Amino acid sequence: SQQGEEDPQALSIQEGENATMNCSYKTSINNLQWYRQNSGRGLVHLILIRSNEREKHSGRLRVTLDTSKKSSSLLITASRAADTASYFCARGGYQKVTFGIGTKLQVIP
Amino acid sequence: GAGVSQSPRYKVAKRGQDVALRCDPISGHVSLFWYQQALGQGPEFLTYFQNEAQLDKSGLPSDRFFAERPEGSVSTLKIQRTQQEDSAVYLCASSSRTGRAYNEQFFGPGTRLTVL
Numbered sequence: 001s002q003q004g005e006e007d008p009q010a011l012s013i014q015e016g017e018n019a020t021m022n023c024s025y026k027t028s029i030n031n032l033q034w035y036r037q038n039s040g041r042g043l044v045h046l047i048l049i050r051s052n053e054r055e056k057h058s059g060r061l062r063v064t065l066d067t068s069k070k071s072s073s074l075l076i077t078a079s080r081a082a083d084t085a086s087y088f089c090a091r092g093g094y095q096k097v098t099f100g101i102g103t104k105l106q107v108i109p
Numbered sequence: 110g111a112g113v114s115q116s117p118r119y120k121v122a123k124r125g126q127d128v129a130l131r132c133d134p135i136s137g138h139v140s141l142f143w144y145q146q147a148l149g150q151g152p153e154f155l156t157y158f159q160n161e162a163q164l165d166k167s168g169l170p171s172d173r174f175f176a177e178r179p180e181g182s183v184s185t186l187k188i189q190r191t192q193q194e195d196s197a198v199y200l201c202a203s204s205s206r207t208g209r210a211y212n213e214q215f216f217g218p219g220t221r222l223t224v225l
Contacts, residue, residue: 043152043200043216088151095165096142097202097214099151 006089006103014108019076021103023089024069031091032065034074035099038085046074046087081109111135113217115201121223122191130186130220134203141184142214143176144200152200158184191224198222 007022025032031050037043049056049065049072056063062075076083086102114133122128134141140159144152145168154168160181169176173191178184188195198221202214 042218043202045213045215048213090151095140095157096154096168097144097152098154101149102151 006087006100008103009101010104010106012106012108013079015079015081017079019079019083019105019107021074021087021105023072023074023100025072025089025091025100026070027091029067029091032063032072033090033097034061034063034072035088035090036085037088037102043088076105079105079107081107083107113201113203113215115199115217115220117220118218119221119223121225123225124191124193126191126224127187127189128191128222130188130199130222132184132186132201132203132217134182134184134201135205135215137205138203138215139181139206140204140212140214141178142202142204143184143186144202145170146198146200146219148197155186155199188222191222193224196222196224 005024013019029051031048033048034046035043036046047058047061047063049063051067060077065072084107086104088099088102090097090099092098116131142157143155145155146152156176157165158178161178173189175187198219200219201217204212204214
């Protein structure tokens with residue numbers, strides 16, 4: 001079964017706009033990760049945020065974590081057509097990763 | 110070095126056939142994982158190896174699924190008597206042991222299995 005649920009399930013924006021995706025999970029976590037999957041590069045790890053962190057940045061990515069609400073968000077600023085992909089939140093990683101159902105992002109040039 | 114590779118990239122099987130999917134992890138990576146990804150869903154964990162030892166096979170959906178990694182490097186996922194519900198992309202991932210609590214997993218391109 002999949003632990004996380006991303007919201008929205010699909011998102012379409014214009015190039016240059018910001019994209020925000022949300023993730024909710026059910027059980028306590030040590031960390032939460034975000035992955036991107038597209039046909040060109042497959043499934044790629046983007047960023048990890050630990051349970052004692054509230055916000056983390058990596059380039060145009062910003063991830064927030066609210067453990068009291070069991071939720072996380074991924075913000076992509078100044079989106080590009082190349083950001084078109086499915087984005088998954090996931091937990092775990094030492095022995096296995098449990099993925100959500102994903103948000104399909106389309107960035108229109 | 111090279112990333113995780115998987116073969117074949119595409120496999121079409123008739124219902125009832127046996128299939129074998131291969132994964133070549135990144136050289137030196139101790140841990141290897143198999144995931145199943147149905148269309149429109151996120152990957153779901155199948156099984157995990159540390160070297161040649163299969164430490165977790167809790168995600169294997171039935172006894173028709175079998176995985177091995179006999180020499181602690183290449184792994185094979187075998188599905189016997191395939192069913193239509195086995196149609197999915199099978200992803201392999203590997204990670205190194207760095208002593209940290211979290212070890213990033215590197216994923217292969219996957220094998221898309223279609224059972225007719």
